Amino acid sequence: MTNVHQDDNRTVAQLEEEGDIAADYIEELLDICDLDGDIDIDARNGRAYISVNAGDGANLNVLSKSETVSALQELTRLAVQTKTGVFSRLILDIGGSRDARRDELAALVGRAVERLEGGATEAALPPMSSYERKLVHDLVSERGFHSESRGEGAERHTVITRGA
Template identity: 45%
Template sequence: MTDETRKSLESEGDIAADFLEELLDILDMDGDIDISVEAGRPKVAVVADGPNQDMKRLVGPDGEVLEALQDLARLAVQSETGNISRLMLDIADFRAGRKEQLAEKARASIAEVREKGVSVSMAPMNAFERKVVHDVVLEAGLVSESEGEDPHRYVVIKPAE
């Protein structure tokens, strides 16, 4: 990754962080915001600043509020830069925990595919979740593909050919 690309991605993170800081102020919540670049995309993480902050309210059931806030942060970046952002937002380490849960489910499905020799379809997931599963499947040497239409899109894990 070139220095120019990294600076551009960090700038996207800064724009999103400014947006999120304003949101936290409106909600009268305190949080620390960490900006990084991972896998060629900007990542912004919001963590509680003190024990009394319930950041899980910003995650919502099954991450639905988090997804909406990520879309809004991406729109804030797009309105300032004119470019579509692939920014990832995590709040209270929800995505990190969810990533490990999905990896476990993927490994269980991979074991089933290997044991029975048939394709296994997983439950519907958002794009982030499907990417996690695809990465685990690829690492295991099997094949996977997404099928269906959002919001009911899901991953099918297939035996190696």
């Protein structure tokens, strides 16, 4: 069984290899879909980041919806894992979808903070991926509040409070 945390100490070279494998997989997908896109690879914070941006005349809107990007990210992670034998934590962005989702999450956190400032003892957010929960935890911390993840599996969500 592959150790899920095995990649926590991955070298930049290993992350770049992961990025190259992922980029090849995404490039094949774009070819199948007859879409054009420029692929950028970056390795930082122990993860490979793959960004697909619109080339001239490209229409990435069909792939840039949050649910679609999440599904493609999981498929890409599986493709990388199949070739490397190591669990992948790569992050896929298509057409700026990750920045758009971060903005949506920031607005969600803002509304939750307003509820807390209005007297609520806690504010629960809907279930989301571990990456999105990490973004939420960072956003909440920036605002001076406390957050924790609760629940299991697909029901795992973030709860925001005034602090411990």
